[in-house]
Amino acid sequence: MLLKTFKQLFNKPKIKSSAWDAAGSGRRFFHFQPELGSINNLLSQNLETLRSRSRDMVRKNPYAANIIDTIVSNSIGTGIKPQSKARDGEFRKKVQELWLKWTDEADSNGVSDFYGLQALVCRSMIEGGECFVRLRIRKPEDGLCVPLQLQVLESEHLDNKSNKTLANGNVIRNGIEFNRLGQREAYYLFKEHPGESTFGESVRVPANDVLHIYKPLRPGQIRGEPWLSNILLKLYELDQYDDAELVRKKTAAMFAGFITRLDPEANILGEAQANEQGVALSGLEPGTMQLLDPGEDIKFSEPSDVGGSYEAFMRQQLRAIAIGTGITYEQLTGDLTGVNYSSIRAGLIEFRRRCAMLQHNVIVFQFCRPIWNRWLELAVLCGELSVDEKVVKAAKEEVKWIPQGFDWVDPLKDQQAQQMAVRNGFKSRSEVVSEMGYDVEEIDQEIAEDQKRADSFNLLFDSDVRTQTK
Structure with a gap:
C-alpha cells in the first residue's frame, strides 16, 4: 500500500509542452483567450461600437483629432492630381483643362x-x-461641364443588418450583395443618415455606382475597421488619468493656508462669520504684518507635486499611441524636445512611406481611378471630348496621379541630392518634378513663358537654365 502511494506521488503524467511558447496553455496564458471568428464576423458584431467610440474620441480628445489631421494633411494635402499621359498633345491638353x-x-x-x-x-x-461615394449621373439641363457629381456617405449609411440569400443565388452580407463569384453586385444604403430621427428603409444601389473606400487588413475582409481601434482604450484611460491629475492640482491649489488655535471661540486675523457650511474664512492683504496671540499659528498649504514620473509616464504612453496609428511622437504631441535633424528625418521617412501606401493602394486605386474612368466616359457621351472608344480606353490607363510633395527639414540638401540623381542618370527630371507634386508639362510651359518674356525685355537671371553649365 505504501509503495503504491509513492508511485502515485512520483509517477505523475508529464504535461506535454507546446512547440511554441505562445501556443501554450499554462497559467500565463490562462486569461489570453482571443476570439476565433473571421474578420467579417468580428466586425459585424463590433463595428457599430468601435465606430461610435472612435467618433466620440475624435470629438473630445485632442490627440485623436490630431492623429486624423496629421494623416490626412500628409496623405492628401492639397490633393492627388491626375496627369494625363495620352500621346495626342491636343487631346491631353483638352482633357486637363476640362x-x-x-x-x-x-x-x-x-x-x-x-x-x-x-x-x-x-x-x-x-x-x-x-x-462610401455615390456616383451621381446628372441631366444635361443641370448645366455641368461633365454630368457627374460625387456624394460622400458615412459608413452608417450601409444597412449592416441586411443579411440573406436571394433567389438568384446572390448573398447579402452586412449590406453588400455578392454574386456567386464573390463579386460585388450592389449596396443596400439608407437614403438618410441613421443618426437622423427618421431614415426609412435601405435601397439597393448597383455596385457600379458606389465606391467603397477602406483599408483591408486581412484577406476577404469586406468592411473597414476604424483606424483608432487599437488605441481607443489607451486614449480613454490616459485622458482620465491626465484629467484626474489636473483636478487634483486644481483642488490642492485652492487652499492658501490653515489657521490653528487653542481657543476655538477666538477671532483670528479678522475672521469673518461662518458661512452656511459652518466654515469661517479670513483673508490677507499685501504688506500685512499680523500679530498672533499665544497658541495661534498659521500653516500654509503645501500640496504634493505630480512628481518626476508624470512627464516620463505621459511621454511613454503617447509614444505607444503614436506607434499604434503610424505617426511619430513629435507629430502627435508637437513636442520637439531632444529632436535633431537625423532623428526627425528618419521618423518622417518611415511615416511618409506609410502615406505613400495609403495614397496609391487606397485613395488612388479605390477612389481616383474609378472616378477618372467614369468621368472620361461621360465626357465623351456629352460631347465635350470628341474621340473614339479606343482613345478613351487608352486615356483611362495613361494617367499618373501626383500627390502633393513633401517638404524636408533641410531643403538645400534635398535639392542637391535630386540634382545629382538627375545628372548621374538615376532619375529623370520628370520624376523629380512629380515627387514635388507638380506637373512637368506645366512647369516647362511656365519656364518657356518666363524665358520669352525675359528675352523681350533683354533681362538675364541666374535662374535661366540656358546660362547654367554646372
Whole structure:
C-alpha cells in the first residue's frame, strides 16, 4: 500500500509542452483567450461600437483629432492630381483643362471641390473605418461641364443588418450583395443618415455606382475597421488619468493656508462669520504684518507635486499611441524636445512611406481611378471630348496621379541630392518634378513663358537654365 502511494506521488503524467511558447496553455496564458471568428464576423458584431467610440474620441480628445489631421494633411494635402499621359498633345491638353473645370463642380453638395472631397473621404475612412461615394449621373439641363457629381456617405449609411440569400443565388452580407463569384453586385444604403430621427428603409444601389473606400487588413475582409481601434482604450484611460491629475492640482491649489488655535471661540486675523457650511474664512492683504496671540499659528498649504514620473509616464504612453496609428511622437504631441535633424528625418521617412501606401493602394486605386474612368466616359457621351472608344480606353490607363510633395527639414540638401540623381542618370527630371507634386508639362510651359518674356525685355537671371553649365 505504501509503495503504491509513492508511485502515485512520483509517477505523475508529464504535461506535454507546446512547440511554441505562445501556443501554450499554462497559467500565463490562462486569461489570453482571443476570439476565433473571421474578420467579417468580428466586425459585424463590433463595428457599430468601435465606430461610435472612435467618433466620440475624435470629438473630445485632442490627440485623436490630431492623429486624423496629421494623416490626412500628409496623405492628401492639397490633393492627388491626375496627369494625363495620352500621346495626342491636343487631346491631353483638352482633357486637363476640362478636368480642372469639372473639379469645382464635383461635389453634389457644392461645399468643396474634388480635392476637398479626397480629404473628406480619407478623414471619414480613418475615423469610421470606411466611406462610401455615390456616383451621381446628372441631366444635361443641370448645366455641368461633365454630368457627374460625387456624394460622400458615412459608413452608417450601409444597412449592416441586411443579411440573406436571394433567389438568384446572390448573398447579402452586412449590406453588400455578392454574386456567386464573390463579386460585388450592389449596396443596400439608407437614403438618410441613421443618426437622423427618421431614415426609412435601405435601397439597393448597383455596385457600379458606389465606391467603397477602406483599408483591408486581412484577406476577404469586406468592411473597414476604424483606424483608432487599437488605441481607443489607451486614449480613454490616459485622458482620465491626465484629467484626474489636473483636478487634483486644481483642488490642492485652492487652499492658501490653515489657521490653528487653542481657543476655538477666538477671532483670528479678522475672521469673518461662518458661512452656511459652518466654515469661517479670513483673508490677507499685501504688506500685512499680523500679530498672533499665544497658541495661534498659521500653516500654509503645501500640496504634493505630480512628481518626476508624470512627464516620463505621459511621454511613454503617447509614444505607444503614436506607434499604434503610424505617426511619430513629435507629430502627435508637437513636442520637439531632444529632436535633431537625423532623428526627425528618419521618423518622417518611415511615416511618409506609410502615406505613400495609403495614397496609391487606397485613395488612388479605390477612389481616383474609378472616378477618372467614369468621368472620361461621360465626357465623351456629352460631347465635350470628341474621340473614339479606343482613345478613351487608352486615356483611362495613361494617367499618373501626383500627390502633393513633401517638404524636408533641410531643403538645400534635398535639392542637391535630386540634382545629382538627375545628372548621374538615376532619375529623370520628370520624376523629380512629380515627387514635388507638380506637373512637368506645366512647369516647362511656365519656364518657356518666363524665358520669352525675359528675352523681350533683354533681362538675364541666374535662374535661366540656358546660362547654367554646372
